[in-house]
Amino acid sequence: MKTFPVIDIKHHSAEIKSIYFKQIEPDIYPGQFFNVWLPGVDEKPFSISDVFQGIMEITVKAVGPFTRALVAVERGDFIGLRGPFGTHFTFHHHALLVGGGMGIVPLRYLARMLRQQGFHFEILLGARCEKEIPFQNDFSEWAPTTFVTEDGSLGYQGQVTEYIHEKIRESKLSFIYSAGPEAMLIRVMEEAKKAGLNYEISFERYMKCGIGICGQCVVNGSGIRLCKEGPVLSRNMAETVTEWGIPHRDATGKRKV
Amino acid sequence: MSDLLETLFLSKIYQSPLVLASGVLGLTADSMRRVLEAGAGAVTTKSFGLEPRKGHACPVILPYHSGLLNAVGLSNPGVDEMVKEIKKLHQESKGGIFASVFGKTPEDFGEVTKKACEATPDLIEVNVSCPNVASEFGAPFGADEFSVANITRIVKKAAGDVPISIKLTIHCPSIEKMARVCEENGADALTAINTVGPGMLIDTGVMKPILANKVGGVSGPAIFPLALKAVWEICANSSLPIIATGGVRTADEALQMIMAGATMVSIGSGIYYKDIEIFTHINQDLTAWMEARHIHSLETIRGAALE
Numbered sequence: 001m002k003t004f005p006v007i008d009i010k011h012h013s014a015e016i017k018s019i020y021f022k023q024i025e026p027d028i029y030p031g032q033f034f035n036v037w038l039p040g041v042d043e044k045p046f047s048i049s050d051v052f053q054g055i056m057e058i059t060v061k062a063v064g065p066f067t068r069a070l071v072a073v074e075r076g077d078f079i080g081l082r083g084p085f086g087t088h089f090t091f092h093h094h095a096l097l098v099g100g101g102m103g104i105v106p107l108r109y110l111a112r113m114l115r116q117q118g119f120h121f122e123i124l125l126g127a128r129c130e131k132e133i134p135f136q137n138d139f140s141e142w143a144p145t146t147f148v149t150e151d152g153s154l155g156y157q158g159q160v161t162e163y164i165h166e167k168i169r170e171s172k173l174s175f176i177y178s179a180g181p182e183a184m185l186i187r188v189m190e191e192a193k194k195a196g197l198n199y200e201i202s203f204e205r206y207m208k209c210g211i212g213i214c215g216q217c218v219v220n221g222s223g224i225r226l227c228k229e230g231p232v233l234s235r236n237m238a239e240t241v242t243e244w245g246i247p248h249r250d251a252t253g254k255r256k257v
Numbered sequence: 258m259s260d261l262l263e264t265l266f267l268s269k270i271y272q273s274p275l276v277l278a279s280g281v282l283g284l285t286a287d288s289m290r291r292v293l294e295a296g297a298g299a300v301t302t303k304s305f306g307l308e309p310r311k312g313h314a315c316p317v318i319l320p321y322h323s324g325l326l327n328a329v330g331l332s333n334p335g336v337d338e339m340v341k342e343i344k345k346l347h348q349e350s351k352g353g354i355f356a357s358v359f360g361k362t363p364e365d366f367g368e369v370t371k372k373a374c375e376a377t378p379d380l381i382e383v384n385v386s387c388p389n390v391a392s393e394f395g396a397p398f399g400a401d402e403f404s405v406a407n408i409t410r411i412v413k414k415a416a417g418d419v420p421i422s423i424k425l426t427i428h429c430p431s432i433e434k435m436a437r438v439c440e441e442n443g444a445d446a447l448t449a450i451n452t453v454g455p456g457m458l459i460d461t462g463v464m465k466p467i468l469a470n471k472v473g474g475v476s477g478p479a480i481f482p483l484a485l486k487a488v489w490e491i492c493a494n495s496s497l498p499i500i501a502t503g504g505v506r507t508a509d510e511a512l513q514m515i516m517a518g519a520t521m522v523s524i525g526s527g528i529y530y531k532d533i534e535i536f537t538h539i540n541q542d543l544t545a546w547m548e549a550r551h552i553h554s555l556e557t558i559r560g561a562a563l564e
């Protein structure tokens with residue numbers, strides 16, 4: 001673990017901010033995460049949302065004590081970073097990127113990489129409202145993008161999952177990447193299965209060590225560790241997980257009821 | 258797996274002398290089953306107490322160049338949840354299951370043990386030596402002969418037919434004497450050693466200790482020679498079977514533990530260095546070593562370095 005100075009901050013909304021650091025490792029892939037340490041507060045996992053020209057970025061939404069402290073950091077503050085950890089998305093042609101809520105974040109760096117490789121892909125993003133969808137301009141510039149919001153403030157009104165089927169059929173897409181709330185991931189996996197498509201999903205659980213030894217992030221089924229064999233799971237790996245949609249373990253390791 | 262590695266420990270035969278150490282990947286049945294499938298003869302659960310505990314804020318585990326520092330703070334889902342996981346694992350696997358228990362008071366140790374034994378583990382391992390909860394629990398019981406004797410008697414009584422092993426720390430006036438105290442008070446086996454220290458690392462950017470708990474127990478390669486010497490000393494002075502723990506990453510190190518007198522060899526931090534397959538690889542290397550020397554049982558080399 002080392003601490004690094006924050007070199008810049010960008011506000012997307014009152015609750016969502018991006019925090020920038022000099023790139024601390026040469027090889028960082030979309031879908032991987034860093035354990036972010038706020039001295040005196042705690043340490044929690046955050047996806048990499050971009051790496052570009054020697055600068056890396058994480059994007060945080062304030063939802064609780066730690067993330068509220070994290071969005072309050074200022075340029076020049078020293079923050080601890082360990083990583084990158086975990087598996088990453090691999091690159092496929094003709095893919096649909098399906099993101100919901102803060103699941104949009106890892107897809108941003110994936111979209112940049114797919115575009116750099118010259119792959120054709122399309123994007124489907126959903127959130128509660130327009131303010132909760134960061135990087136709208138980048139996504140729209142890089143690929144055909146459909147936005148869906150629950151309140152209709154951007155794009156279609158409704159849920160992203162209502163549009164997956166149509167998107168796949170219309171644009172003849174053959175692979176799905178997805179990150180977001182578990183209920184959405186479950187629908188994405190169902191749709192992919194129906195359409196006979198392969199996929200990669202980013203799947204999150206409470207994490208502590210990030211390096212595969214504390215056992216906190218293990219999911220039932222084959223016993224895979226989401227910090228090590230995840231967070232990005234291939235279809236084969238995802239199908240070994242038997243705890244979709246049931247309450248997660250908390251810091252004690254007990255399932256919340 | 259070849260049966261060369263079969264090891265008799267407390268009247269049960271294990272497929273391998275290798276054990277998963279407490280605190281590493283030991284929270285759920287599926288996680289422990291995976292380690293058994295990789296070749297461990299037995300797995301030890303994360304230490305659990307009567308109630309769920311959140312443990313310390315993160316970072317709780319910190320690798321440095323010679324080992325790991327940890328102050329997880331005995332986070333665990335509580336005995337009721339762990340009993341379910343142990344029962345599930347029993348149904349799904351033939352491998353050994355050791356239940357690691359701790360308590361705030363000697364009486365707590367007895368109560369947790371009684372409940373844990375509902376799941377019929379192969380062993381109750383008694384964690385009297387966690388160095389990471391001193392601010393809350395006071396100095397570990399493991400430093401004090403009177404406390405260890407008392408807890409050993411209480412746990413032995415609570416465990417009924419299930420054998421018990423006391424997990425020792427090197428931070429006591431004399432580990433050989435502590436081993437004898439355990440033996441005299443009814444222990445069936447000993448586990449040695451728990452983490453060492455605690456130690457500390459400071460971040461020079463923010464000029465503060467990095468672990469949220471400030472200090473944490475040291476494990477991994479850094480402590481191997483300390484653990485080996487402790488095992489050697491205990492074996493020279495006690496007839497109880499030993500689960501040797503501390504810094505083992507290779508078959509050569511496992512053999513050193515066995516030559517110092519250990520019956521079982523457990524691995525925790527090694528998973529950070531070599532991942533879960535460490536069990537598969539050490540089993541293979543042990544087997545190759547034995548075949549090359551026409552050794553048919555580890556029994557023939559056990560304690561060879563004691564003379």
Ligand SMILES: Cc1cc2nc3c(=O)[nH]c(=O)nc-3n(C[C@H](O)[C@H](O)[C@H](O)COP(=O)(O)OP(=O)(O)OC[C@H]3O[C@@H](n4cnc5c(N)ncnc54)[C@H](O)[C@@H]3O)c2cc1C
Pocket residue numbers: 033043044045046047048058059060061062063064065066067068102105106204205206207208231
């Ligand atoms: C691999 C991974 C990548 C993530 N990437 C991002 C990201 O890019 N941007 C972002 O804003 N958030 C991300 N998160 C979620 C982020 O870690 C949590 O929002 C944060 O830990 C909440 O802490 P809190 O104290 O603010 O909230 P709390 O009130 O403590 O919790 C709010 C929610 O976050 C979950 N959470 C709390 N602690 C952890 C933990 N240690 N590990 C995992 N989940 C936790 C809780 O279960 C709860 O659902 C990611 C999580 C994981 C596992």
Ligand SMILES: Cc1cc2nc3c(=O)[nH]c(=O)nc-3n(C[C@H](O)[C@H](O)[C@H](O)COP(=O)(O)O)c2cc1C
Pocket residue numbers: 213214278279280281303304318325327329331357384387424450451452475476477478480502503504505523524525526527
């Ligand atoms: C992350 C971590 C958590 C641990 N938790 C426990 C625990 O709950 N109970 C216990 O008796 N020992 C615990 N230990 C100590 C180990 O079981 C073992 O005794 C020690 O780490 C030395 O072995 P190693 O070098 O192979 O890790 C823990 C060790 C680590 C690294």
Ligand code: FES
Pocket residue numbers: 206207208209210211212213214215216217218225226227228
């Ligand atoms: S967070 Fe510790 S094993 Fe995954």
